[in-house]
Amino acid sequence: MIRLVFAYLNERRLTTALNVLLLAIAVAMLVMLLQFARQSEARFLDGAEGIDLVVGAKGSPLQLVMSSVYHLDQPTGNIPQDALNDLRGNPMVASATPLALGDQFRGFRIVGSDYGLFSIYRAELAAGRRFDAPLEVVLGAGVARETGATLGQRFVGSHGLSAEEGGQGHEATPFTVTGILAPTGKPIDRLIVTSIESVWDVHGISHEDDARLSVEHEHSDHDEDLHGEHEPEITSILVSYRNPAAAVRLPPAVNRNTAMQAASPARESVRLLQLFEPAIEAVGFFAALLAATAALAIFIALWNAIRAREGDLALLRVMGASRAQIFMTVLLEGTVTALLAGGLGVVLAHGALSLATRSFASLSEAGIEAWRLGLDEAIIVIVALFLGAVAAAIPAFTVTRKKLAPTLSRNR
Amino acid sequence: MVESPVRKNPPPLELNDVTFSYGNRPVLDCLDLVAENGEHQLLIGPSGSGKSTLINLICGFLTPDRGTIRIAGEPISEGSETERDAIRRAHISVVFQSLRLVSALSIADNLALAARLARKPVARADIHALLDELDIGSLGAMKPSELSQGEAQRAAIARALIVRPNLLIADEPTSALDDKNAEIVASLLLDQADRHGTTLLLATHDARLRSAFDTVVDLNSLPRTVTA
């Protein structure tokens, strides 16, 4: 029986292929949408774990959170290093971890910080030791995997935050890899972590009123600079609260009493996800429409097929097939079409995601993994199967109601 | 009238006083007919005389207005569709003039499917042996559309025979064929029926076949039964 179903599908393979493709595209769209929504949401929530507040230069709070927590956007500016000591002295603050951004190595950001960053992301060393002396670095798991860097390896960072910026290299101050972190599934996987002082060393402690972290490279002019008149600067501070009351009192205090701003990662990521919602809904609606069209196409194809096949089906009855068996062959044709489409759709979706993550670094930086299958996808495939079965049910039912005698005595 | 008790060996086919009409258009009137085990009967009559209608009645696709039709003692003219399906499946195979094989399947797969549907599974080797016997052994892997008319009709006969029916019915199996193929197919049917002791009922308007059959039923003459 199954063999007959496949023979029929094969007989009209062009129509089958088109219908499979149509439904597969709808399934793929839904799966991609789901993957994107679910993974980005999970990433955002995971990535912000342990960080209650980000303090940085004034500007867009979303940009501050994106740059300091997820390491995706440009920083808002710099803040004086004194702010770190002030926050550490605040009784509402459990921990305050500084960040100094400005350089990258092959597109991976070099972050000046302290060991506090490891505990925020619960990152364990997989090999080697933590950075200790200046210009020693620890690589995130993703950085080590993709650059192939090993312990003891030396490399030169270059200015800017992404590989495309292709800033000048800091040839005079090469870094040495002393440790590699185990994978965490969090933003730190894609970071190169070193001490704040290392970052300062690389740049010289800038004196210029550059909005960003020290962009000066001319070590030679160092002494003639107005060095010392300005405080050493950092990019931002990651804060975790000592008690819930801090959530109410600390942000307004920072915003009102200092030239800095305080942004909550939880609030900003919710805002960001809400920004996506109408787009996600629109794409979802379009995919649903496409799925309905595909179901209609399957229905029409089967409707035509059973009319062309009247003789065959009558013959099956003569050979001893029951009405139920005839019904099942037609129903199975629809369901098998849908099953093929479901499978193809899932593969298509993940293929597209894997292509996308490979060609757009920002997607993989955002933590989109191409080949993670979810239970929800099974649900999408089951819904597709259900659509196929519904589309087939009416032609299948019509076939079983058909009177056989006229078909059989026709002497075509 | 009380039916006589079921005979020990009921005939494969027994029609009793069968009357049928399409609406108010009478086709068959008070027809009695018995085919004994292994008998070869020819059902003859011009176009429109009701041969196909009679075959549909015998197969249980139509029900008579009056009278009963029994297949090996079981009434196929009564009961639910499922019951009629079961009787047909157990005893009858049909060969049609042009409606022969499932187009999407190869010849061998057609035979295998027929056996499966009749719930009489056979080995692939048996299928090929039968095709060999009908002289189309090399065509098992072909699709029906790739066969000539004569070959296709032989394949259809193979499809009907693979389930080893008690009653083999053929509706105009030769009328789409040229003389040579018609002769081959007719003798093949008779030969196979002989070999396996199958009761054969062949409907045709072709009087040339008369001499080869035990009994000829002429739907247009009265009384209808003539013994050759």
Ligand SMILES: Nc1ncnc2c1ncn2[C@@H]1O[C@H](COP(=O)(O)OP(=O)(O)OP(=O)(O)O)[C@@H](O)[C@H]1O
């Ligand atoms: N479904 C139907 N509805 C109404 N009348 C029908 C139907 N099928 C057949 N008839 C009529 O019943 C009569 C017998 O038809 P049937 O097909 O049994 O003849 P036949 O002997 O098989 O003819 P042929 O040799 O052409 O196949 C014909 O007059 C035909 O027009």
Ligand SMILES: [Mg+2]
């Ligand atoms: Mg006819």
